[in-house]
Every structure is written in C-alpha cells, then in structure tokens.
Amino acid sequence: MLSTGHYLILSSLSRNGPESRSELALRLGMSKAAVSSLVRDLLKQEILCEQAPVHGSGRPSVPLAVRAEAAWFIGISLQDDPAIVVLTDLHGTVHDRMELPRHADLETCVSSLCEAITYLRRGPRSAKVSGVGMALPGFVANDRQTCLACAALGWRDVDIGGVLSKRTGLPTWIENDANALILGEQLFGALRGSPDFSVIFISNGIGCANIVNGRLLRGYAGGAGEMSHAPIVTDMAHALPCRCGNRGCLETVASLLAIGNAARRAGLPGDIAELARLAAGAHPEALSILHHAGASMGLATAHLIQLIDPSHVVVMLDPNLRDGIYGHALLRETESHILRRPASRSMIDFRDFEPDSFACGAASLAARYFIFGPDGV
Amino acid sequence: MLSTGHYLILSSLSRNGPESRSELALRLGMSKAAVSSLVRDLLKQEILCEQAPVHGSGRPSVPLAVRAEAAWFIGISLQDDPAIVVLTDLHGTVHDRMELPRHADLETCVSSLCEAITYLRRGPRSAKVSGVGMALPGFVANDRQTCLACAALGWRDVDIGGVLSKRTGLPTWIENDANALILGEQLFGALRGSPDFSVIFISNGIGCANIVNGRLLRGYAGGAGEMSHAPIVTDMAHALPCRCGNRGCLETVASLLAIGNAARRAGLPGDIAELARLAAGAHPEALSILHHAGASMGLATAHLIQLIDPSHVVVMLDPNLRDGIYGHALLRETESHILRRPASRSMIDFRDFEPDSFACGAASLAARYFIFGPDGV
DNA sequence: GGTCAATATTTCATATCATGAACTATATTG
DNA sequence: CAATATAGTTCATGATATGAAATATTGACC
Incomplete structure (x- = not known):
C-alpha cells in the first residue's frame, strides 16, 4: 500500500515532469533520505522508472519518471x-x-x-x-x-x-x-500543472470549467462555470427564449445549435461548414449571424476573465468557426473588454475539437x- | 513553537466554534490521544480555554474555545x-x-x-x-x-x-x-467557515472578492473578482468611457461616483441620500438613474453567480440604496438571470457598510x- | 593517468509524532 | 448503590521523517 509520502512523489512527478531524487527533495521540502526510501518502494512496484542520467558537474542525477x-x-x-x-x-x-x-x-x-x-x-x-x-x-x-x-x-x-x-x-x-x-487537461494536457486556467468548448451546447488555486472550481451546488446561461443579450427586444426558462442566455446565440437556427430563420443553410463558407464569401447575413455569435461568446469570455483571471483560456471549437469571423469576433470582443494585462500575449488558446x-x-x-x-x- | 497538529486544532476550533476533545478527534480524524496531548500544550500556553462542561449521558464533555x-x-x-x-x-x-x-x-x-x-x-x-x-x-x-x-x-x-x-x-x-x-468575513464573520461565498461592496468604486474551495480566489495575476470593469453596458451608444480605457464598465453606471455624476448631468443633486429621497418620492429621472444602476449591478451579479456558484453573496452598500429602487432592481435583475436553484431562498445578503x-x-x-x-x- | 572538487544518493541511528488499548474520571439512570 | 455511558489520559509501540556521515559517480585540472 502507498502512503501519503509516496503519493506526494507521484503527484509531483506527474505535475512537474521527470525529476531526480535531489530535485524532488528540494521541491517537496523533504529530506533526501525520505525521498530515497519512498522512491525505492515505487521503483520496486514498477510505478516509477529511472531515466538516462543527466551529467553536470559531480555525480550525474537520475531523473525519475512515472511509468506509463x-x-x-x-x-x-x-x-x-x-x-x-x-x-x-x-x-x-x-x-x-x-x-x-x-x-x-x-x-x-x-x-x-x-x-x-x-x-x-x-x-x-x-x-x-x-x-x-x-x-x-x-x-x-x-x-x-x-x-x-x-x-x-x-x-x-x-x-x-x-x-x-x-x-x-x-x-x-x-x-x-x-x-x-x-x-x-490538468493531468495529461499541455497546461498540466497550471494552477489557474479555464476551458470552454463550443458544440451544440456550450461548456465551461475552471481550475483555480490548482483545484476544480465546482461551486456551492456544483454549478460553477455555467457560462452557457450567462445573460448576454440584454436587449429584450432581441433576446430569444432559452430552454432554461430565461431569455438571452449565451447559448441562444453562440452555440452551434443557435447558429444553425438563426441561419435557417434567415433562409440560409443550417450547416456550420456551409454557413462559414458563405461568410468567407462575404455573404452579409451569414457574416452578421456569425459575428453576433462570436462577439457574444467573446463578451461572456471577457466576463469570465475579469472574474476568474485565468492564465489561459482554452477554447475548443470547430475549425470552420475558429478561422472565420466567429473566431475573429470572439478574440476582438474579449480583448476589448478586459483590463490590459502586463503580458500582452493573448490568453486565449484555440484548439480543435478532438473526438476523444x-x-x-x-x-x-x-x-x-x-x-x-x-x-x- | 506550535506544530502542524496544533494549528489543525486551532483552525478547526476557529472555523467550527467550540468543541470537545472527542469531537475534535472525530472531525480531524486523529486519535483521542493525539488531540489530548496537543490540547494540553495549547491550554498551557493559554491559547485555548475550557468552557463549562456539557452534560449528556456519561462523563460531561468539555468544550474548548480559542481565547480571544x-x-x-x-x-x-x-x-x-x-x-x-x-x-x-x-x-x-x-x-x-x-x-x-x-x-x-x-x-x-x-x-x-x-x-x-x-x-x-x-x-x-x-x-x-x-x-x-x-x-x-x-x-x-x-x-x-x-x-x-x-x-x-x-x-x-x-x-x-x-x-x-x-x-x-x-x-x-x-x-x-x-x-x-x-x-x-471568512475568519471572523457570520459566514465563517463557508467554503464558497462572495462579497461585493459598492462605494465610490465597486469591489468584489470570492472564496472558493475554502480559499481566496486570487487568479493568475491577482486580478480575480474585477467585477468593477465587467462589460455591462454593451449598447455603445450609451456606454460611458471608464478610467480603465474601455467603455461601459460596471463602475461607470453602478458605483456611487457614477450615480452622482449621472444625477448631476440630469440637473439633480449628486448626493446619494438626497437622490434616494427623490426616487422614493417617485421623481422619474431619479428613479431611472437608480434603477439603471441597480439593474446593472444585478446583471453583473448574475454573471458572478453563474460562473462561480457561491452559496451566498454578501452585498455591502449604503442603506439608502439598499432599501430603495436600487436594491430592488439589483435583486430582481440578479434573480431573473440565474438558473433556478433547488433552494428558492435568495442567496444575496445585504449588509450595511460598517466603517471598520x-x-x-x-x-x-x-x-x-x-x-x-x-x-x- | 591521478587527484580533487562537486554533486547525487544511500545508510543508519535518532527524534518526532500519531496510534491503539487499557485505564481513569465523571456523569446519568434506575 | 451498581450499572452504564461517554470523556479524557497514560503509555508502550510502531511508523515516518531527519541530520549527519558514508558512499558513489562524475568532470576538471594538473
């Protein structure tokens, strides 16, 4: 059976990548003796493995890695x-x-x-x-x-x-x-170990979750991250009713379903790829629908950034949307509504929807x- | 010097109020022996004190309390x-x-x-x-x-x-x-020990902070809770410029300063108490200004609740605002934009601004x- | 090639800390 | 008063981390 100490080592290696026993001791604030003994157990159980030694001055250090x-x-x-x-x-x-x-x-x-x-x-x-x-x-x-x-x-x-x-x-x-x-993403992904980041995905619905202080933000009733029903369209003349009972929620304008519906209402194809192609060809109605959707998404994202202040926001969406006016409007609207940060890099990372x-x-x-x-x- | 165990006891008593040694052992998952010995130290150092015994069946338990x-x-x-x-x-x-x-x-x-x-x-x-x-x-x-x-x-x-x-x-x-x-509030206040709540104060500026997972939400750059510059007025024809460089931020409509400015622009007194009195007397312009301000505050609060899902939102503001149309609009607008919760009680606790x-x-x-x-x- | 300095890792006796079981203390109940 | 119930303490024990010293393994330098 593994003890708390064993798990400390395992989680550190998983979060921070391969490190030697000495580095682990330093990072975890434990004695080298303790790390040595804990690592011995984990090696014996074939949970860790030793990697090729790293040479510096002095005895080379042996990076330890979690065995896949x-x-x-x-x-x-x-x-x-x-x-x-x-x-x-x-x-x-x-x-x-x-x-x-x-x-x-x-x-x-x-x-x-x-x-x-x-x-x-x-x-x-x-x-x-x-x-x-x-x-x-x-x-x-x-x-x-x-x-x-x-x-x-x-x-x-x-x-x-x-x-x-x-x-x-x-x-x-x-x-x-x-x-x-x-x-x-926190355990396996590119942002592994980051203590403050957010993920948004845009498909038929809109989903959002946040890691803050290194932990998942669940909220009191498990409802944190409910961006999908953020009140975005406040002009009640244009707010559409939402399945949640309110009107003007984000998902009534920015989700794939909502975009498709808006397109059909305007006599255009409800298919996203086709709509994006029309917009790329400067079709005014298609542009208008996608711009409005992207900008709404951007406004909601700005709210998220202002309130939660993540280091990154990963946005997963259809490449057709990302590369067209939707993605553009999303970025512009977000950036025009957040306080200027010292680092001027965009904090939004687009990523393709991968099936798995x-x-x-x-x-x-x-x-x-x-x-x-x-x-x- | 105090050890981790001592601090565990101290923080539990501070969070959960006076408890006996047995209750502490149960709550902290420690042995009675450990608690007994740690408590002995804390009593000797006069950090804790024993309260009047509580009689049940069996030997009475002695509640322990942190000495003020x-x-x-x-x-x-x-x-x-x-x-x-x-x-x-x-x-x-x-x-x-x-x-x-x-x-x-x-x-x-x-x-x-x-x-x-x-x-x-x-x-x-x-x-x-x-x-x-x-x-x-x-x-x-x-x-x-x-x-x-x-x-x-x-x-x-x-x-x-x-x-x-x-x-x-x-x-x-x-x-x-x-x-x-x-x-x-988390350490001393009425919500002591709650792991998920938010505080908003409305004075010349607007401030907001959140406790999530029992810890302060700071965000990546320490900017979490910046509700004050949330993009609320999206109709650019009416969005006022904000000192942050953007337009339509919450504080350009809902802060005391903003309300005063709006009042003066309308030829009304800039003083909040007087304005509130006019509104109570059904002065249409005063009502409109305060309603708009309160509703904007409510919209931003709805965004906060949707994203962070706190158990309570403490709102500290001037009683003149709380009891008039501002407070009313704030509540109405918030509640009309959040998902219905199982508990139908309002999660917003108004509280007076206390000087200290x-x-x-x-x-x-x-x-x-x-x-x-x-x-x- | 040999020695030294540098760094990594292990060994081991020791200190710390929590535990479980047995024991003591102090009440209620009938 | 005995029985019962619960709170709290004592103490021998075992687990775990520690510091210091020993050992291991290299590069650098003469």
Missing part, C-alpha cells in the same frame, strides 16, 4: 452520440478505443458499456486496469457517483457510477463533461486517484 | 480617507481604534501609521500584539508585502509591508481591500497567520 504502463484506465464519454470508450495509460495516451450507440435506457446503456469495457480489458493488461471514469453532459452529485440530472439522456438521480462499479468490479468516477475535460477529448478526460478521473491517492493530495 | 485575549492584531484600512487603524483580539472584536488622515506620501503615511500603532499597543497587551494587516484599494504582489499599483494613493511598486514591518518590528501582511474584507469592516479584515490577515500557522493549513 504502470496502470491503465477506462474513459467513457456520453457527451455526444455515439458514446466513446477509450483505454489509456498513466500518461493519458489512448491505446484502444470503441464507439457505440449512446443509449438512454439505463440497462441497455450499462450492458453495452460493460461489453466494451470487457473487450478493451482483454489481454495481459487486464490486471492493471485500475479504474473507470465517465463524462456526461449534466449535473453530478458530490459523491461523483450519481447523475443528478442529464437532459440529453433524460436521467434524474441515476446511480450510474454505482451500477458500473458493481458490474465491472472497478472503482468508477462520474463527472460533468466540461469538468472531465479540464481535469484531463472527453473520453480521455474521463479516464483521467480514475488516473487522478491512482496518482494523487485516496486523499487527493 | 491570546493574541492581538493591528488592522489598517487605507480604503478611504480617513485611514482607520484598529486593535482587535483573536475573535475579531475591535477593542480600540483611531482615525487619521490618509497620506499619499509614503514617509508621512508610514510615520503617522506607526504613531497610531504605538499608541494602540500601549499597556500590558503590548507583548501579545502579534502582527499587522493592511487593506488598500489596489493591486498587491504575491508576497503580500508590496503594493504593485494603487490609483487612489498614486503608488507603484511600494514595499509598504517591508517598511511597516521594519518600523514596527511586527510581521505585516498587505491585501487588496476586497480581499481583506472577504478574508475577514476593512480595518477588521486587515487585522484578520495577521490573525490568520496566528491561527493557521506558517503553512496556512
């Missing part, structure tokens, strides 16, 4: 249809994947997922698969087991975590899709437990 | 002119206070403050004064010593903490005014160190 093959994880995304199930290693690399229809019926859903999991666990790795994570578009209880509400699947108070855990015999964690995404992002984030939920331990250092 | 007189703190507010200096005990009760002119000149400012501190430290308490905290309207560096920028005082990169510390011989912490306010709030918050910065220890448990 030390543990494997299953990640499930119900964010969209089809559902995606992946098998990742401890570095978040996907080694195998499956797509299957997303079933709303709990029993059908669980059986098809379990079948996929059994398939992905085949072979010698089986014993080292350490947990399952699931991302879904909805609210999840604090126990990270129960889905409190999921409009897309029609679920209410569904103990999907408990059921999966019982059927697979593996510990299981459930998360909201945006939260899973940012937790994956959510499933990877889901797998990271289980990996997190392996790396940070039961107390979540 | 165990330590004293100096709190300085430069939030407004005059500056305020208070002496508080470990419970945040003000025992003595002084007001003095707020000097922009560093040397004059420091000398007058030191004089006040010397005066407040007179008498037998002197030895138990453990630290100094200061709140000022500006940006503070991460070391909590240097004021990076303060428009009201014209300061830039002023090591006010270092100077005060050297002159008084006491450890000193500097904070932004809103941050000091919320940290005081900021100085008390400042004192809490030093008290925090005494209670949580150097590692800030």
Whole structure:
C-alpha cells in the first residue's frame, strides 16, 4: 500500500515532469533520505522508472519518471452520440478505443458499456486496469457517483457510477463533461500543472470549467462555470427564449445549435461548414449571424476573465468557426473588454475539437486517484 | 513553537466554534490521544480555554474555545480617507481604534501609521500584539508585502509591508481591500467557515472578492473578482468611457461616483441620500438613474453567480440604496438571470457598510497567520 | 593517468509524532 | 448503590521523517 509520502512523489512527478531524487527533495521540502526510501518502494512496484542520467558537474542525477504502463484506465464519454470508450495509460495516451450507440435506457446503456469495457480489458493488461471514469453532459452529485440530472439522456438521480462499479468490479468516477475535460487537461494536457486556467468548448451546447488555486472550481451546488446561461443579450427586444426558462442566455446565440437556427430563420443553410463558407464569401447575413455569435461568446469570455483571471483560456471549437469571423469576433470582443494585462500575449488558446477529448478526460478521473491517492493530495 | 497538529486544532476550533476533545478527534480524524496531548500544550500556553462542561449521558464533555485575549492584531484600512487603524483580539472584536488622515506620501503615511500603532499597543497587551494587516484599494504582489499599483494613493511598486514591518518590528501582511474584507468575513464573520461565498461592496468604486474551495480566489495575476470593469453596458451608444480605457464598465453606471455624476448631468443633486429621497418620492429621472444602476449591478451579479456558484453573496452598500429602487432592481435583475436553484431562498445578503469592516479584515490577515500557522493549513 | 572538487544518493541511528488499548474520571439512570 | 455511558489520559509501540556521515559517480585540472 502507498502512503501519503509516496503519493506526494507521484503527484509531483506527474505535475512537474521527470525529476531526480535531489530535485524532488528540494521541491517537496523533504529530506533526501525520505525521498530515497519512498522512491525505492515505487521503483520496486514498477510505478516509477529511472531515466538516462543527466551529467553536470559531480555525480550525474537520475531523473525519475512515472511509468506509463504502470496502470491503465477506462474513459467513457456520453457527451455526444455515439458514446466513446477509450483505454489509456498513466500518461493519458489512448491505446484502444470503441464507439457505440449512446443509449438512454439505463440497462441497455450499462450492458453495452460493460461489453466494451470487457473487450478493451482483454489481454495481459487486464490486471492493471485500475479504474473507470465517465463524462456526461449534466449535473453530478458530490459523491461523483450519481447523475443528478442529464437532459440529453433524460436521467434524474441515476446511480450510474454505482451500477458500473458493481458490474465491472472497478472503482468508477462520474463527472460533468466540461469538468472531465479540464481535469484531463490538468493531468495529461499541455497546461498540466497550471494552477489557474479555464476551458470552454463550443458544440451544440456550450461548456465551461475552471481550475483555480490548482483545484476544480465546482461551486456551492456544483454549478460553477455555467457560462452557457450567462445573460448576454440584454436587449429584450432581441433576446430569444432559452430552454432554461430565461431569455438571452449565451447559448441562444453562440452555440452551434443557435447558429444553425438563426441561419435557417434567415433562409440560409443550417450547416456550420456551409454557413462559414458563405461568410468567407462575404455573404452579409451569414457574416452578421456569425459575428453576433462570436462577439457574444467573446463578451461572456471577457466576463469570465475579469472574474476568474485565468492564465489561459482554452477554447475548443470547430475549425470552420475558429478561422472565420466567429473566431475573429470572439478574440476582438474579449480583448476589448478586459483590463490590459502586463503580458500582452493573448490568453486565449484555440484548439480543435478532438473526438476523444472527453473520453480521455474521463479516464483521467480514475488516473487522478491512482496518482494523487485516496486523499487527493 | 506550535506544530502542524496544533494549528489543525486551532483552525478547526476557529472555523467550527467550540468543541470537545472527542469531537475534535472525530472531525480531524486523529486519535483521542493525539488531540489530548496537543490540547494540553495549547491550554498551557493559554491559547485555548475550557468552557463549562456539557452534560449528556456519561462523563460531561468539555468544550474548548480559542481565547480571544491570546493574541492581538493591528488592522489598517487605507480604503478611504480617513485611514482607520484598529486593535482587535483573536475573535475579531475591535477593542480600540483611531482615525487619521490618509497620506499619499509614503514617509508621512508610514510615520503617522506607526504613531497610531504605538499608541494602540500601549499597556500590558503590548507583548501579545502579534502582527499587522493592511487593506488598500489596489493591486498587491504575491508576497503580500508590496503594493504593485494603487490609483487612489498614486503608488507603484511600494514595499509598504517591508517598511511597516521594519518600523514596527511586527510581521505585516498587505491585501487588496476586497480581499481583506472577504478574508475577514471568512475568519471572523457570520459566514465563517463557508467554503464558497462572495462579497461585493459598492462605494465610490465597486469591489468584489470570492472564496472558493475554502480559499481566496486570487487568479493568475491577482486580478480575480474585477467585477468593477465587467462589460455591462454593451449598447455603445450609451456606454460611458471608464478610467480603465474601455467603455461601459460596471463602475461607470453602478458605483456611487457614477450615480452622482449621472444625477448631476440630469440637473439633480449628486448626493446619494438626497437622490434616494427623490426616487422614493417617485421623481422619474431619479428613479431611472437608480434603477439603471441597480439593474446593472444585478446583471453583473448574475454573471458572478453563474460562473462561480457561491452559496451566498454578501452585498455591502449604503442603506439608502439598499432599501430603495436600487436594491430592488439589483435583486430582481440578479434573480431573473440565474438558473433556478433547488433552494428558492435568495442567496444575496445585504449588509450595511460598517466603517471598520476593512480595518477588521486587515487585522484578520495577521490573525490568520496566528491561527493557521506558517503553512496556512 | 591521478587527484580533487562537486554533486547525487544511500545508510543508519535518532527524534518526532500519531496510534491503539487499557485505564481513569465523571456523569446519568434506575 | 451498581450499572452504564461517554470523556479524557497514560503509555508502550510502531511508523515516518531527519541530520549527519558514508558512499558513489562524475568532470576538471594538473
């Protein structure tokens, strides 16, 4: 069994990349003796490995790294249809994947997922698969087991975590899709280790999550990051009703669904790629719709930046939108509404929608437990 | 010297109020033996005291409490002119206070403050004064010593903490005014121990700070909570220029200064109390100005709630505004733009502006160190 | 090539700290 | 008064981190 000390080492190596025993001791404020002994255990258990020595003056230091093959994880995304199930290693690399229809019926859903999991666990790795994570578009209880509400699947108070855990015999964690995404980014992604950043994704809906002080910002009722229903259109003459009951929410103008609807209302094609092509050809209505959507998104992003002050905002969206007037309006509107920062670089990183992002984030939920331990250092 | 264990006990008692040794052991997950021994030390050092036994069945339990007189703190507010200096005990009760002119000149400012501190430290308490905290309207560096920028005082990169510390011989912490306010509320106030809440104050400027996951949300560059420059007026025909260089910021419509300016532009008195009186008498222009200001404040508050999801939002403002159309518009606009929560109670707590709030918050910065220890448990 | 200085890592006796079990203390209840 | 229940203490024990000294492994310099 691993102790708190072991987990400290593991999480530091995972966050900060390979480091020698001496560097670890310095960073963690522990004695070299303690680190040495803890590392010995982790090497014996083949969780860490030694890398090629680094030569300086004096005895070379031996960087220690987390072994990718030390543990494997299953990640499930119900964010969209089809559902995606992946098998990742401890570095978040996907080694195998499956797509299957997303079933709303709990029993059908669980059986098809379990079948996929059994398939992905085949072979010698089986014993080292350490947990399952699931991302879904909805609210999840604090126990990270129960889905409190999921409009897309029609679920209410569904103990999907408990059921999966019982059927697979593996510990299981459930998360909201945006939260899973940012937790994956924090553990595996380019922004690994950054203590303050945000992720926004724009698809049929709009999702947002924030890491602050190195931890996920959940809020009092788990509703933090609900950018999607930010009151953006305040001119009530133009505010559209939203499914949440209010009017003028961000998602009524800036989501793919909203853009498609607006286009159809104007007699244009509802398909995003086609609409973007029209806009690129200077079609005035298409330009207007996409500009309004992008600027609204930018305004909401400015609110986010002013309130939360992240170091980066990762924005995942369709390349057609990113490269056209939507992306341009988003950037311009954001930057014109935030206080000038000393670093003049843009803090917005566009990123393509990659199909496995959510499933990877889901797998990271289980990996997190392996790396940070039961107390979540 | 106190160990981590001692600070665990101290912070638990401070957060959760008096508890017996057994209750502490349960809450902190420590053995009764450990708690017993740690408490013994703290009693001997007169940091804790035993309260009257509570009788149940079996041996009565002895609640332990933090002794208010165990330590004293100096709190300085430069939030407004005059500056305020208070002496508080470990419970945040003000025992003595002084007001003095707020000097922009560093040397004059420091000398007058030191004089006040010397005066407040007179008498037998002197030895138990453990630290100094200061709140000022500006940006503070991460070391909590240097004021990076303060428009009201014209300061830039002023090591006010270092100077005060050297002159008084006491450890000193500097904070932004809103941050000091919320940290005081977290340590001493009614919301003590709540892990997710926000504080907004409305005076000549607008300040905001948030506690999330039990910690202050500072953001990447210390700029979190900058609600004051949230882009609220998006209709550029009506957006007023703001001192930050943008247009339509919240503070150009909702701050006392902005309200006064708007009133004067309309040929009305700039004084808030008088304006409120006119509005109460149904003066249409006064009503319009105050409604617009309050609704703007409410819109920004809705953004805050949607993004951060606090359990409470404490709003400190002039009673004249709270009880009139401003407060009403603020509440209505906020509630009409947030997702319905299961608990239908309002999450907004109005509170009067009390003159010593900021100085008390400042004192809490030093008290925090005494209670949580150097590692800030 | 040999020696020295520099740095990394390990060893080990020791100090610290929390624990569990047994014990003591002090109440209520009948 | 005995039985019962809960609070708090004592103490031997075990786990864990520590500091200092020893060992290991290199580059630099003569």
